[in-house]
Amino acid sequence: MNISLNSEQIDFIQQKLKSGRYQDANEVIVEAFRLLEERDRAYQIWIKETQEKVDIAIEEIRRGEGIDGEIVVNQLKEKLRQFRKK
Template sequence: MNVSLTPELENIVQLKVKGGLYNSASEVVREGIRLLHQRDEMREKKLESLRIEIQKGIDDLEGGRIRDGNEVMSEFKDRLLRMKRQNG
């Protein structure tokens, strides 16, 4: 496999090797690919978690388990006021 880098990226790779953290440009590139793969996996896990939460919301809506938004906000404000009074 042959990889072409922009001059800016090539400079970054060279700086990493010169800094002593990596022994070669290949090590820098491999580490970058590993990190990219980890980021992609984390993103997919977050998306799956979000899909699950969305489905829970849909299920609640379809099951009639909903609350009026104004009522919730009013309760939230009341709770904040009580907390402020308790804390002085």
């Protein structure tokens, strides 16, 4: 597989090499992929946790435990107003 890099990407790699942290461009690329994979895993965890929270909230609403949206908006506006006073 051939990969073409633009000038900004080449400069970025060269800066990383100059830092002394990496021995060659391949190490920079491997680290970039590792970080991308880590970010993707964290994002998937966030999606799962958020879906679980939404599911819990939906069940609470079905049981009548929800708070009216207008009340929530007013509470948020009041918090913002008090924050701005400080």
